[in-house]
Amino acid sequence: MFQFGRMFPEMPNGRNFGETYRCYSVTMLGDREDVERGGKIIMPPSALDKLTRLHIQYPMLFKLTNKKMKRETHCGVLEFVADEGRIYIPYWMMKNLLLQEGDLVQVDNVSLPIATFAKFQPQHTDFLDISNPKAVLENALRSFACLTVEDLIEFKYNDKIYEMRVLESKPGRAVSIIECDMNVDFAAPLGYKEPERQKPRDTEQEQDMEHEDEADDAFKIFQGKGNRLDGKNKGLECMETQSSNGPPKRGIPNYGYKKNTITFIRNSRKAENGAQSPEDKMFEAFSGDGQSLRKVKTKGRR
Incomplete structure (x- = not known):
């Protein structure tokens, strides 16, 4: 009526x-x-x-x-x-x-019942590049009224379209998401691979390798080979032996050094018969015999 x-x-x-x-x-x-x-x-x-x-x-x-x-x-x-x-x-x-x-x-x-939980699976690994995916998804779901399990929904963010598969929803297979407090979880995106973890090496092996590296990096003095102007290699064998056995022996410092002075130290060698060589005698200035280019008579001169 x-x-x-x-x-x-x-x-x-x-x-x-x-x-x-x-x-x-x-x-x-x-x-x-x-x-x-x-x-x-x-x-x-x-x-x-x-x-x-x-x-x-x-x-x-x-x-x-x-x-x-x-x-x-x-x-x-x-x-x-x-x-x-x-x-x-x-x-x-x-x-x-x-x-x-x-x-x-x-x-x-x-x-439909009010949603309390939903689980999504991104369909591409690009979704991992989003800094705050939960906030982005929450903003996108404001344009939706309900969710159904196995649905593939789409939303746009930063001029790019993202696809999400609804894997699970509670309390039912289809739920209403209007004015609700819903917990969200994400599954691994399609095509995502976990990064491979390197197996830790043995501790003893690591220590041995560290000791070998330290030994190789240790500083060794006088490792080079010397060259003489006359082309001889005399004395190099002694230097190589000394450098291989250990650091060379250093000389005795000159404790009598005075500022603004130069001291010449000469090596002394002993003769084979035990006599003192001319080099061992005390140095005297202008002690040699003079020579003249022509013979001059010295008679009558004082």
Whole structure:
């Protein structure tokens, strides 16, 4: 019966909304990036009229089912501006349902529990480059209304599209994420490999190698080979023997050194017969015999 002031007849409480629509991607509506990177669909105005008469509770959540392929997912609704008999959904949702443009999809309203936990798996290792992945995902999920296990969702961050697989959700297989406090966990991205850890070497082996390195790096004096102007190598064997056995013996310092003076020290050699060589005699200045270029008579001169 029609009542005064109402355009539509009153429907009994408890009835569910269930309709079949032609499915099209959001790109058919033009540039709707807000719908493409979210989890909500666009429905026709007649759907809003029927939902209002059925007293559907808010938020309005729906289950999309592809009966031919036996695939289903869950979503929310953003607007009621689609053409009659059509709905527009994100392309990632069409891939999950294995739908093509114009395929039929069943839309039913559902009531889902509030999410408490969800686990995601990034589909590429590029997700590890994000400095704070939880904050980025939390901001991206604001455009979604619900999550379904095994769905592959997409979101955009820094002009790059990231794909996430829903591996687990609690308390059910499909949950509502509108105004909820949800714990998030991540699985290893596809293609990720743990870095190989080097096996530690034995302690004794490391110590032996350290001692060998120290011995090689130790400083050794007079390692070079000397050359004489006359081409002889006399004395080099003694130097090599001395350097190989240990550091050379240093001479006795001159304790009688005086400032601004030069002292010449000459080596002394003893003769074979025990007599003192001329070099051992005390040095005397101008002690030699003079010589003249011509003989001069010295008679009568004093």
